[in-house]
Amino acid sequence: xxxDNLKLIWKMGVNEDINLYSDQELNNMIIKCARKSMxxxxxxxxxxxxxxxxxxxxxxxxxxxxxNIRITILRFIILFILIGSMGAMEWSARKMNKxxxxxxxxxxxxxxxxxxxxxxQLQRKYDIAIYIGSFLLGFGTYFMYNYLMNVSFNLLTxxxxxxxxxxxxxxxxxxxxxxHQKVLRHLQELYNKLRD
Numbered sequence: 488x489x490x491d492n493l494k495l496i497w498k499m500g501v502n503e504d505i506n507l508y509s510d511q512e513l514n515n516m517i518i519k520c521a522r523k524s525m526x527x528x529x530x531x532x533x534x535x536x537x538x539x540x541x542x543x544x545x546x547x548x549x550x551x552x553x554x555n556i557r558i559t560i561l562r563f564i565i566l567f568i569l570i571g572s573m574g575a576m577e578w579s580a581r582k583m584n585k586x587x588x589x590x591x592x593x594x595x596x597x598x599x600x601x602x603x604x605x606x607x608q609l610q611r612k613y614d615i616a617i618y619i620g621s622f623l624l625g626f627g628t629y630f631m632y633n634y635l636m637n638v639s640f641n642l643l644t645x646x647x648x649x650x651x652x653x654x655x656x657x658x659x660x661x662x663x664x665x666x667h668q669k670v671l672r673h674l675q676e677l678y679n680k681l682r683d
Contacts (some may be wrong), residue, residue, distance in 0.1 A: 528603075593678070626649060
């Protein structure tokens with residue numbers, strides 16, 4: 488909707504009925520449109536809610552520990568990994584959306600496009616390492632937790648969890664790539680409109 492409004496504004500000379508906008512209003516509309524698009528590649532409220540609930544659960548389990556120090560240490564490690572990962576994602580989102588008023592909108596958009604292209608290249612370069620590391624961390628944590636809790640080994644459960652992690656990571660990989668490409672295309676369209 489806002490993208491269509493921007494297209495109409497850029498075609499102001501064609502239709503005289505459209506109110507003229509100041510440069511500042513146009514810049515604010517473009518920045519708002521770009522930020523709205525970039526939200527698709529940042530953590531959403533569902534992920535944030537899940538992380539908050541898991542952190543609360545871990546804190547509750549740590550505070551009501553049964554005396555098993557190894558389980559408590561494992562819970563602390565999981566807690567720090569979750570908080571660190573979420574903090575890094577939030578920091579990245581804020582940094583990506585930050586606009587310096589001494590910078591032109593066109594230059595700001597170009598810098599966002601460059602950062603997004605660099606991020607996509609890094610994902611392609613380290614894709615396998617990231618997902619193998621994520622898999623080993625997730626599956627290893629599950630295995631270690633069961634080992635420390637003295638849960639009996641059930642091969643079918645481990646196979647189901649193994650393939651569940653793989654399917655989950657492949658799904659995440661596909662969604663992340665799709666969102667990054669879509670946002671990149673949208674930012675490039677906005678930048679091309681500004682260039683014309």
